Amino acid sequence: MLSQAVCNMSRKLAQLWNLGFQAKHSLPDLPYDYCALEPHINVPIMQLHHSKHHIAYVNNLNATKEKYKEALAKADIKTWVALQPTLKFIGGGHINQTIFWTNLSLNGGRELKGDLIPLLGIDAWKHAYFLQYKHVRPDYPKAVRNVINWETANERYMTCKK
Numbered sequence: 001m002l003s004q005a006v007c008n009m010s011r012k013l014a015q016l017w018n019l020g021f022q023a024k025h026s027l028p029d030l031p032y033d034y035c036a037l038e039p040h041i042n043v044p045i046m047q048l049h050h051s052k053h054h055i056a057y058v059n060n061l062n063a064t065k066e067k068y069k070e071a072l073a074k075a076d077i078k079t080w081v082a083l084q085p086t087l088k089f090i091g092g093g094h095i096n097q098t099i100f101w102t103n104l105s106l107n108g109g110r111e112l113k114g115d116l117i118p119l120l121g122i123d124a125w126k127h128a129y130f131l132q133y134k135h136v137r138p139d140y141p142k143a144v145r146n147v148i149n150w151e152t153a154n155e156r157y158m159t160c161k162k
């Protein structure tokens with residue numbers, strides 16, 4: 001009785017999930033060229049970060065979503081539950097990475113004005129800086145400050161104030 005209810009519930013969840021879960025994720029284009037943030041973030045880092053690291057998140061997210069959908073369709077609750085942390089981690093990584101690209105700009109670096117509170121994050125994982133800054137990690141946030149997209153931060157702030 002209980003197992004039948006679980007199966008029915010998982011099939012309904014699978015149907016609902018499929019409604020919003022069909023689309024494959026893709027690597028977003030950058031709003032600037034790989035060389036646009038030089039010298040603060042160099043081309044090898046941008047290439048590695050975007051075309052190797054971020055695409056890995058996208059590919060793993062799509063693969064995990066397929067496994068997740070299959071588990072739901074088979075009412076394989078154990079697998080379904082086991083995949084959830086991975087799905088959250090990879091999905092979160094893809095979203096954070098996508099947002100991070102918009103936090104940078106070749107026109108960045110101006111000083112803050114007014115009551116602007118930046119609503120942005122900086123990717124400070126090793127893959128984001130090590131090729132250029134090596135073990136001198138504190139130099140990375142100093143350099144990134146020169147390419148922060150304050151317009152995007154301001155837009156987010158204004159949206160939050162509404």
Ligand SMILES: [Fe+2]
Pocket residue numbers: 049053097123125127128
């Ligand atoms: Fe990253």
